[in-house]
Amino acid sequence: MASDIVWTPSSTWIDAANMTRFAQSVGLGEADYDTLHRWSVSHPGDFWGAVWDFAGMIGEKGEIAFEPPPEGTMLGAKWFPQARLNFVENLLRGPDETLAVIESDETGITRRITMGRLRDDVARIADGLRDVGVGPGDCVGGVLPNRLEGLVALLATASVGAVWSSCSPDFGAAAILDRLGQIAPKVLFATRRYQYGGRQHDIGERLREVVAGIPSLTRVVLTDGGIGDEIAGASRWEAFGSPSSHLRFERLPFSQPLYVLYTSGTTGKPKAIVHGAGGVLLQHLKEHQLHCDLKPGDAIGWYTNTAWMMYHWLISGLASGATIVLTDGAAIPKTDDGSDAGLLWRLAESAGLTHLGVSPKFMHAVAEAGYRPRDRVDLEKLRVLMSAGAPVAPDQYDWTYEAIKDDMMFASISGGTEIIGCFLIGSPTLPVRRGQLTCKALGQAVQVLDTRNVPVIGRKGELTCTEPFPSMPLTFWGEGGDKRYFDTYFSQRPGIWTHGDLAEETINGSGIIYGRTDTTLKPGGVRIGTSEIYATVEKFPEIADCVVFGAPNGNDEEIVLCLQPRADAGISRELAARIRKAIRETASPRHVPHRIHAVPGVPYTLNGKRVESAARAIMIGEIVKNLDSLSNPEVLDVYRVLGRETAL
Template sequence: MGERVASDIVWSPSAAWVRDANMTRFAQSIGFADLPYDMMHRWSISDPGEFWSAVWDFARVVGDKGSVTFEPPPDGTMLGARWFPEARLNFAENLLRGADNALAVIESDETGIARRVSMGELRAQVARIADGLLRAGVGPGDCVGGVLPNRIEGLVALLATASIGAVWSSCSPDFGAAAILDRLGQIAPKVLFAAPRYRYGGREHDIGARLAEVVSGIPSLSAIVLTDGTDAPFEATSWREFGSAGALLRYARLPFSQPLYVLYTSGTTGKPKAIVHSAGGVLLQHLKEHQLHCDLKPGDTIGWYTNTAWMMYHWLISSLASGATIVLTDGAAIPKREDGLDVGLLWRLVESAGLTHLGISPKFMHAVAEAGYRPSDRTDLATLRVLMSAGAPVAPDQYDWVYSAVKPDMMFASISGGTEIIGCFLIGSPTLPVRRGQLTCKALGHAVQVLDTRGVPAIGRKGDLVCTEPFPSMPLTFWGEGGDARYFDTYFSQRPGIWTHGDLAEETIHGSGVVYGRTDTTLKPGGVRIGTSEIYATVEKFHEIADCVVFGAPKNNDEEIVLCLQPAGAGISPDLAARIRKAIRESASPRHVPHRIHAVPGVPYTLNGKRVESAARAVVIGEIVKNLDSLSNPEILDFYRNLARETPL
């Protein structure tokens, strides 16, 4: 047992690493030097007021904390807690501190680094746009929308909105008009910032007509600001002409619970839920994760490949509050070149930008590995200290690839949380070892447990990931009529008083975790719950397969597992299907073996790049996918409608 457990460790921090870690300094600052992590975690959830107050002090939050840090919910559940009820702060003020000549932002795209912006330049741009918003009649609590790529203008518009206490919400410009209206149309923004053109995959995309449809569908708009001229079929102001140059930057210090962001669920089962997050909750959650769990320090440089619609964009830009330089990356992560796919773009960015922290996805790692590209052989990764991954479970063999092909001595953190908490329940730590296939630890301040079918905590068995105590980054509500009720129904109806997150997970004897997938896509053949991640991890080892999706379909009062494979080259032969079944049986279990295997031309994905098992399942069993606009490739579902039980491989 001991030998097997020891072999799970793929990296351990050195004594010097632990000594210099922010986590260690934080423990010392609260008088808990040398306290084991699990004990510090228990303290963080048993005395939440003291813990989050200590985070405020350690991160040097700009603002007035007040004398009260935490008022528990009156009914003893998770809802109704009040955090820092006397506090006054401004989110943008905390992100925009620092010397004028400090490097604040590096903007990159498919050609490499495009711009570098100092903190002084960033503040001046934010001041001008904030002036324009005030002149447009925007005030605290009003909504401002963005349809913008991941470039400087989007960051400036967000920070300008936050500086005056207004609410920011953004979509990526590759979203269709209906998808944008399903999101921004819910919140009735007063001002819309938009890019009429964007570049992706080496091509320029003109979305002027799409924006015209969006503008006509949002009657609340009093101003539209275009980042690239005003050549559009509607009245608009150019970015350069919005606001007064030389305007003074002022910050509206407002309550901790002041709304800051509206973020959206994927919307694959209906209209996206509009989740309202507070300025104080977002700031403290991100400062804790960045500084304690990711060991982000002043002078570090951090990038995460994301678009402006995903929560990881908002997570990334909060890094400014820790004194780090952020890298905004626009365009494709793996662009097409004349000689094929360029899988080295982000790794070259590590070298050219001096990245200390990089965030990617398991899908990206798989594509790089499949291409035979070893980043450590092709680029100088000397500055890289922390590699992170989110968006889907990381397969165990990908941990091996990280430490073999990327860098042997660095912290790797598979992190898991969600848009609804704008952060993580399971995360990394610079003072703990990294274990193969496991998320390192429960996040400080989150009372995370895995409950089995009896509703009791389980170790070493799969169950529902839950949180049992309140935390500052819980949503304020869902936007719109009946928002509180919809919020409760989503997270608390299954277990009143307990947050049920919707992940099938396992807690290990080490306090680490394994996430097997979403519970709404959990397979249940013979009534036994099976996570999809174990099947994906096995299939992705086959070079003949470009992509895959697995889901359950009803059969004779039971469920059969359906595996759809997208071939990398030629079709899927019966022999290949047999080898895949055999590998799944050996690496997972006989229960994981698919009953049906089909060859498909592609796999459905959300606009944010997440595989959508539910959409594939729905069309296969004859149901209607309620929101096709949430998918990046809805046309692929036409093929799934014709898959027949009589013709599997």
């Protein structure tokens, strides 16, 4: 419906879009997006080969783009089997004087790094890695903040053909060992201290525990000065490698392992997902250039840490000739006057950001603070705002165009660590609709299936993908990795990737995400997404945060809503009644919670995602298997004693 449209690209915008030029290059310049998408999934070799050419990928492409998998499966497809390339060679392109990286923290911009300087730093660290015996197939780990050193270590690792895997320094020792300990890295790059919330945090003791727990390490490189005599084999960052080294790239097969990323680990040990260099690069080039309209000279930033897939997505922006902006510290740091909701927006102005990525939680916090970016900073250069990590509520679309900028593309995107990219994403040639993800990503055969495994439109179902794509994982790391990979994504529907999201495809071809299927509510046997409840509750100024989940009640399930009040507020029966009434009116009677509890906090993963499953498990007396995957496990104590008799 026209009333759902909150932004429409102008003809000038559409004519200048990379998406338009790409469609013209494949002979579909007059076709609509749906036709282009159908072509991209029905002719995968032609499509991905065209992306390679359009993006100017560096390497030997070979004559074969795609060898299909055996009949009845998505596994076993071969992409560019004759190709030879190096991931970093594609990122470190352009003149020496080009601005490659802007580094920032809670004080603002701290460094501006040219491509020449970045190449020199990568060459030196790569030389150091070669000197200690690191080569193709070896693993290198990082416990680093989102600063220049982390980027250089990653690029140096990939330039020699080794595999990179990183954790954020705010992870606990057990959480780091659960991840990096699986892959037996030869070298670890780490910091002994990091800044967050205006404070310096010392993790020296934690780091010693990590080093002691990874016997495969032959070298530890400390990025923050000193060598730490207590850490055997430690080297200074400044002394690692020769400053006169020349940059060399190992060109390897398309499927050469590049990254190991990890699932959240809330239901057990984190799964270590192996991604290939060619698939990651091709997927990101497609998403950046076609869906996000990223162009040479643009500046792109995403508020993330080094453990989240959006960090890896961000740095691939270098391959499109863009400047990438690294952000370290808190997004909304505490100040003497309260909280600074303007930090990232001032960065957008000072860095000249054309593309900015945030989360719905951040947007909600900015709105609640009464901060209107358009009234406080100059966002003339900002063309694209993106959000990931959770569904964006419909009213947040309105706030975006009212409080930030009325002429820009807003893209709520959805994908995951598993594909290091997106299934649903934005497009610079399509309108933005309130509460909806604009389109299926090109090259991704996305379908919403019902319980019969039949595609449905206008009804909720499982988000799936029915055809292979290049950024599918190579495997899960470790013994039995192929089987664990299959069991996770293909056991429910053999031959079809089941992503784990409750979703809806609209008649416009856009999508709506209602939440994860493992947290889907089922009162009376009817599946209900959590996003609709969250969207309603977040409108109440008395509520700081909330979590909703289903709990068994006889042979049925009841909805439990836990509310964290603001510091100066409480949860009264009157407020609980108003919240129930609002949920009934904005969602449906089936969404109304049976129980409402006041809690002091809501559990989150280390990557900042709300964890309904942990709250539910504790409340019904089950064991949360991996508390180390949570950033605030202490808040769960109160959920142990939540009883029906104390509910509001």
